[in-house]
Amino acid sequence: MKAIITATELAHGLTGAHPPLLLDVRWQLGVAKAAGAPAFDGRAEYAAGHLPGAVFVDLDAELASAPGERGRHPLPGLAEFGAAMRRAGVSSARPVVVYDGGQGWAAARAWWLLRWTGHPDVRVLDGGLPAWEGPLSTDVPAPAEGDFEPVPGAAGLLDADAAAALARSGVLLDARAAERYRGDVEPIDRVGGHIPGAVSAPTTENVTADGRFLPAGELRARFEKLGVSEGAEVGVYCGSGVSGAHEVLALAVAGIPAALYVGSWSEWSADPSRPVATGPEPQ
Known part of the structure; x- marks a missing residue:
C-alpha cells in the first residue's frame, strides 16, 4: 500500500x-x-x-x-x-x-x-x-461514528533501551536538525546532543522546497549513504516523535521499513543517567 x-x-x-x-x-x-x-x-x-x-x-x-x-x-x-x-x-x-x-x-x-x-x-x-488546487470549505462535517478499533503492533515501535541497542546493531537515524544532533544548540530539551551511535539524518532533506517527498529512488540513495543496507534493521527518533514519524514515512516511500522511538530525545535527555554524545559523528 x-x-x-x-x-x-x-x-x-x-x-x-x-x-x-x-x-x-x-x-x-x-x-x-x-x-x-x-x-x-x-x-x-x-x-x-x-x-x-x-x-x-x-x-x-x-x-x-x-x-x-x-x-x-x-x-x-x-x-x-x-x-x-x-x-x-x-x-x-x-x-x-x-x-x-x-x-x-x-x-x-x-x-x-x-x-x-x-x-x-x-x-x-x-x-x-x-x-491542493481545488476549492476549500468552511463547513464543519458531522461524520458518522467510525468502527476503527486500534490494535498496536502493525508497525515498529522502540523504547529507549531498544533504540540504544539498535544504534549498535542496526541503523538509528536522528531526524532533527544537524545542529541539535551535534549539540551546538538545544532550544527545547534539557541537554543537546544525540543517542550514542545514532546517525544524523535531518528529515528536512527528504523533501523538496515545496514540501513534497523526493522520488523513491533518490530517497533510497540518500538512506544508503547514511548506512542503510539491504536487510538492515532501521529505527528513527527526533525531538518528540513527530518529525521522526515524517522520516519513517520517507523511508516507507523508499520501500524501507523502520521503527519509531516515540519518546525520542525529549524522553532520552530527561534522564541524566542516559549517555549523551555530541559532535558530528555517531560516537
Missing part, C-alpha cells in the same frame, strides 16, 4: 465510488515568538478553510498523551486514541488520507499512529494543503 498520495490522485479519488476519509492535522511545533505574536492555532486554521469534508484532529490532544517523563508527545492511550478516531469517522474498511499545512510532520504522526494500530489503508497528502 502506498504511503503518500498526490493532490491529483486525491481529487480523482474523492469523486469515486469509495472516497477516502480526510483528516486535517494542522499543527506547528511551539517556538518562542515575538511579544504579542499569536500562537499557532490549527483549529482556527481549519475553520478558515479546509478540504471539503475534512475532519480536524488535534495532534497534542488526540495523537499524544500529556507531556511528562515519557517525552513531550508520548503515545496516546489506545482507548482514547480509538475513541478520537471513531469520532472523526475512521473505519477500518474506508481509506484515510491525512494532511497538514505542508510541513508534513503532523500528518506523518497521524499516518504512523493509524498504521501502528492496524489501519490497512492510510496515506499522507504529499505537499499538504498547499498542494
Whole structure:
C-alpha cells in the first residue's frame, strides 16, 4: 500500500465510488515568538478553510498523551486514541488520507499512529494543503461514528533501551536538525546532543522546497549513504516523535521499513543517567 498520495490522485479519488476519509492535522511545533505574536492555532486554521469534508484532529490532544517523563508527545492511550478516531469517522474498511499545512510532520504522526494500530489503508497528502488546487470549505462535517478499533503492533515501535541497542546493531537515524544532533544548540530539551551511535539524518532533506517527498529512488540513495543496507534493521527518533514519524514515512516511500522511538530525545535527555554524545559523528 502506498504511503503518500498526490493532490491529483486525491481529487480523482474523492469523486469515486469509495472516497477516502480526510483528516486535517494542522499543527506547528511551539517556538518562542515575538511579544504579542499569536500562537499557532490549527483549529482556527481549519475553520478558515479546509478540504471539503475534512475532519480536524488535534495532534497534542488526540495523537499524544500529556507531556511528562515519557517525552513531550508520548503515545496516546489506545482507548482514547480509538475513541478520537471513531469520532472523526475512521473505519477500518474506508481509506484515510491525512494532511497538514505542508510541513508534513503532523500528518506523518497521524499516518504512523493509524498504521501502528492496524489501519490497512492510510496515506499522507504529499505537499499538504498547499498542494491542493481545488476549492476549500468552511463547513464543519458531522461524520458518522467510525468502527476503527486500534490494535498496536502493525508497525515498529522502540523504547529507549531498544533504540540504544539498535544504534549498535542496526541503523538509528536522528531526524532533527544537524545542529541539535551535534549539540551546538538545544532550544527545547534539557541537554543537546544525540543517542550514542545514532546517525544524523535531518528529515528536512527528504523533501523538496515545496514540501513534497523526493522520488523513491533518490530517497533510497540518500538512506544508503547514511548506512542503510539491504536487510538492515532501521529505527528513527527526533525531538518528540513527530518529525521522526515524517522520516519513517520517507523511508516507507523508499520501500524501507523502520521503527519509531516515540519518546525520542525529549524522553532520552530527561534522564541524566542516559549517555549523551555530541559532535558530528555517531560516537
